[in-house]
Amino acid sequence: MPEGEPDDDDQPRSGDGHQPQSGDGHQPQSGDGDQPRSDDVVELRVHGVSGADPTVILDRAPVRQVAGDDSGGFHRPDRSGTDPDGVTLEAYRWGDLPSGTVGRTVSMVFLLPFMLSNVAVWMRPTGHPRAAWVTMLCRLLALNLTVLYVVSVAGVALDLLAWRCLGATRCREPFDTMTELHGRHVGQRLAALALLPIAAIAFLRLLGTRRSRPVGNAPWAMEPLVRRLRAIHVAAALAVLDLILLVARRAAGATVGTTLLLTLSVVVLLTCVGLLAAPGLIDRAATERLAERTARTTGVVAGGLSVVTLIVVARDERDWPSSATLPGYGELAGGALLGQMTLLVLLSALVLWHRGWSGGRATLRRGLGAAVIAAFAVGLAGGLSAGLVYQTGELLGGYRGDGGPPLPYRWTLLAFFLHAVAAVLLSGVLTLMSRRRRRRAATAITRLDFPVVPAEASGRFRLTMTTIARARFTEWLGPLAATYAVLAVIGLVTSLLGRAGRDPEELTRQLFGLPAGAVEMGLTGSTYLLAAVLLTLLSGGVFAYRTAWFRRHVGILWDLGTFWPRAAHPFAPPSYADRAVPELANRITQLTERHRGVLLCGHSHGSVLLALAVLRLPPRVRERVALLTYGSPLDRLYARLFPAYLNEEVLREVGERVEWRWLNLWRDTDPVGGWIFAAHRPGDPPPDPADPAGQVDRRLRDPRDLLPGPGERSAPPLRGHHPGETDPEFRAAVRELTARLCGAG
Template identity: 30%
Template sequence: MSPPSNKVPSRGAPGPRARLPRPVEPRVLELRVHGINNTAPPVLLDLAADDIELVAGDRLGSFWAPTPPALDRLRRAPDAAGRRGFVPRSIRREAYSWGGLVRSTPEPTGPGGALVAGLARVGWSLLLPFSIANAAAWCWRLPTDDRTVRLSVRAGLVRLFGVLLTLLLLSTVTSVAVDLLAVQCYAGGSLLCTVLPQPFEGLSLWTPGRRMALFSLVPVLVVVGLWLLSGISRLRYDVADRYLDAREPSTPAESAGALGAGAPLLARPQFWSNRGETHRLSLGHLAAGLSLLSVELGAQAGVDGGSGVVIAAAWLCGGLLLTALVTVFVTRTLPMERVAAGGRWQTTLAGLSAAGYVATLGLLIVGWPSTGGDASGRSGYTVAAVTLLALVGLMLAVIASSVFFRLPRAGAALRFEAWHGLAPAVFLSLALGVGLVLSSLVTVAAGDWLNGGAGASALLGSGPVAAEPPVTARAICPGTCVSPDPRLTVPMLYSWFGGVALVLFTAALLVVGVALVRPRSVTRRVAAWTAPTPADETTAADPPMPVGSAAELLALLGPVRTRKRATAARLHLVEPVVAIVAGAAVVAVLATEGLSWLYPQLSASPVPAEVRAAWTGNAGWVRAWLDVSMGAWAGIAILVLAGLALPAGVGPSTRPLAIVWDLACFLPRAGHPLGAPCYTERAVPEVSRRILWWLHPESDAPAARRREVVLAAHSMGAVVSLAALFSLSSHPDWATLRPRMSLLTFGVQLRPYFGRFFPELLGPAVLGTTPCLRPRFWAADPWGADAAAETAEADAGAAASPVPARRWVSLWRATDPLGFPAFSNRREGNQIDEFADEIDTSGYTAAVGGHGEYYRTRQYHTALADLAGTARPEPD
């Protein structure tokens, strides 16, 4: 070796550099996609926050990768291959974070910003019924070709239910703002609701019609705000046309023909680009909301003594309301429907409805209804009460009709579908139940507060709780003395629903509780997947276990593993539990609908005295129960909203109820346009674009050096990844792209949840998996029957439409409450599923794994090496 030179290179001239070995360029992109727990990028990459960096994206959707110094430090460690976060040199690892798409709120900067962010999350949570109803548009037998017989009628009924749900929200706000605040809180030129601040006192000098006009701006702001929010989210989320160059074919047959007959719906480009359809549907909701508000204003003013002009205006607005409902019914939104271009009619209808509202407002302001808005002498049926009963009755009719959406196809095929083919009815029932709970809470809480805290029973307005006629405050108290209680009333359905629903939901929870406490064991099913180890066969007669041995580890964590397996088996009973809750919701709505019609009649004077006495007398326990039930619902609502609204943190269990939110918002808004935005409308194009970015630079390289992609998807991320693969199947270069893409999933719900809930989207015929039987509610192992069932009939059609990837491997473990086998519960003939280690020994202390950290198991590294075509990593 020559001696080192003492020459100092001159400034600006480069000195001699030693030839460094050329770094190995990564050939495989391992793209990790998190799931419903919104795993933070550092956790998903299994590194510290300082060891990762943002490589693309924004706060809604972003891609992260380990920093070069972190990679170098990990690879130079003597035990590199066994360290968490280690990345082989031939792999580029990235994490895609899409949690901001479903939990997007203003940045919580400072106390004021934190308050605004919290209120925004609560606001999003209140739209949960809309998202649940939207799921009903996708869970019935959808055609995958150009045969659309009966399709538009059934889809139209779901859209009609969606607009009725919007009108329920608007009617609730109108009852509080117009009926309670503008009308009932004033009488005889005085303010009866003394809890209101001083500025409201000055409005007592206004005519009732002018107060109604003023307070009607509140529901207008609500419906217009929802419409604007829907438009803003479309601009930020619906990016498929920009990311994937999506097109809208003229007919569904054209799209199916381009991809082959019966192509999966997720493979159609327009599935992820429906901005125009959602916009037209939202205009129909806006028109219906404005028309309903005009009808309620004009009708109530007319009933309370207004002139015929305002009644005529109400009839005209009623015609616009009916037209809006029909328009929503016929607006095509599903990708297999013949979607009409334009949307001028919906825009015109929204303009006419706005004009009708402005005209009604003008009539109220100028005083055409000379005595409109006088609440004295009201009967049991007010316009608000009749409107609410009509809306709920129509929604019950739609639910009843949805039972016939899924007619039997081939004998026992319905046993492989959720709730025996009644998924639309279940989702619509849940949406109505949750919507009525929220509406009842808002209305009754506002009424109680304005009523001086008299309780929910005092708001019924007739019968035992309001037998005395209302008294005008200033008529008996002309001086400055304290006014009596205002004796406000709200539509009786709100008060009755809280009491009846609490009884039925309590009974449902008792049944569920009894089922959950019974012993559960999955040992027999798991034994078919795992070979016994010496540690498993250790007995008390064996020699003492050495410290740190596998036997000692199993002895310490074995009981914990058994408990976690039993807990996971209990939490797998989602389908039967949801059916019980939905059934309780329907019975509660039916009972309260009937009570709301009967109560005023049985409390009226024409009814025989003995009947009226039995109905209205000795009803103290009924009144007490109504009061207590609404308080209980308030506490439940606060807990649920807190679970949905608390900000997500690094931990996987920061927002457990956000799981419900994420599951409800992964489908495009074809049934309800005003719900929370569909995060997959942006997440799927982003993942697809990232895949193309990685593969295209090497598209012309020799096959041995071509880049590849392994999508490593966890939980709900598997749905996003599969949708991205299907969306790429319509790409012009698909024939060359598919052999270079692999899929590695872990902790997924594809087969028992999505395959049964949405069979046309992610069912057995689409993914090539075996059909899944329902979990047994009372069995020790809920999936024992499914594992033991003969599935020869299912296997015959399992490979009709395989996953668009070169190969698919899926990991699961019995301790995972949200993870299942993706292909079958049986080990025989299963080329996709692998049982993952349940005890994690990669850290300082061992722990029993649950739903997360599959990437620390031996099976994950083996599957990744196999899919990426690399050897198991060795220390550098």
């Protein structure tokens, strides 16, 4: 069960203690203005990721909003709210909760590495001592991402602009002479331009403060933890900025003041690391006050140290050392990148250590997903940071003469390029290797469904078989993840080489005999690849908001990532589940007070929201609730990727809470959804009648037939992940569950 789940006696309530209001300010009604009836059932539909218009969800037009707001609300048909099966239709539309305005969506693109690092901590294994270590490593990795963000911005502001363009190198016009700074003392230039990374920290702080509007007690009581994490990350960011300035200042000779400030900055940074590394210190209720006070005090001290450091650096009139680059910056950047890769390798080794290669399904359930998602976060953050410094330097002309880009960033760009190439090759090889097994399994499934195939249906038969084979690639995510996790070693090796001061061109020429231009081509290719990734993310952020088709296919990943509350990185996008789940629970409670029962119908990710909402319902409400899921990823994806929170034990608890009034419809052609407890394919052994979980899953043959039916021009379509609320099988399941609800009442 998710952390922070309320007791059975807790009553769901809205954020202000009152019932949610309808769009016109009145209490939501149970029908079209009539008094609530006692002999009806409400069919509450919840869509999946990417959103949908209420008219599409309900297959009715026009519709009206009866509760909620523009971001997430409940809708009913405007004229007739009852469908042919005699249930009252209602839909919950939550699709705008993860996105919102274009500006917010685009700003979230820059938070993608933070979001991935936050998702990783929710993928930790369960029931094993490794879980606490995985949590600790994920949080330290998240802190390192913030540090790397500040280091890269400082590289542009301090190393490129303050030191090179206005001093040693002379950048291209007009960057070689900046108003009010040209001709100033080095310390004054550094102190003035240090305001840029401070502004970048403030920008993250501002984004991290914004959160979605909660309703009542959120399913995860995470906001106090987010406050502590936010203070820790801001303090660490300011401490690292102080270190960059003070290390550069000490290159000309140490003083008592700089030594003291440097020592205090290191203490602040170590305190931040210690707060995250101490098992359970910032999580446990017993240590909550201590962690809160320590984090807050550390943040205040870090802010004061930054002010003093800026003053000391600006007023220090001593001569600075003559060097092409900012003294000490390359070593600090290399240390941040090396620490990042070391943590990633430790995380990967931890989840792979204990029988981690024992199959795709088991591997993911052991928490390997945490290492894989963390690898994506680290790779993207490192690549973007290195690309920012590298490309800005090229644009400004700051790398002319003896001062090239810092070696750690050159190695990071090269590692990003190698990772991208290796990932493409790995995916291609695994696709080819698994193709025969997937096609063999798909052929067996299709032949069981259609033992006799007319000659005119052979093409349709092959199409069905190919669709099932493609959908089964999801089963190979485990081996793909395990293999990709090993690639973290590439980043560690390149970080060590960069830390050792080895030049990539020289080393490749010595080891492989490659010409000097080969590495430069790789670096250039990496920068173009990064630019393409960034452009894709930015355009995706715009189109995901403006274009429903694009959002349906690309915005899915964003919706899944923003589902999880911020437990590792405080600057990740806020979770919409903090509002959606309790809002659903509140509405279900209201409906059971006005109607005989509520049939919860969840498609795709909507089934996850409903499962969590069921866990929040008090006993008196659960007695009048049934659950219908379809295209559900509850077991196929969530139980594997997030084993500590949505495992078989939790899924069985959901079934028990609704007294097993639960049906799950699934298709073999669906690449996302699947069965929850048993496949029930043709030829499978019958379910155990003593186990109610064996009665939950209902497999739908897809397509229903290979040839057109009487009076039809075309064959039934392949439904795949399509919701299909109007399909005969769906309506039959609605009637069955409605009868169970009425019988229970």
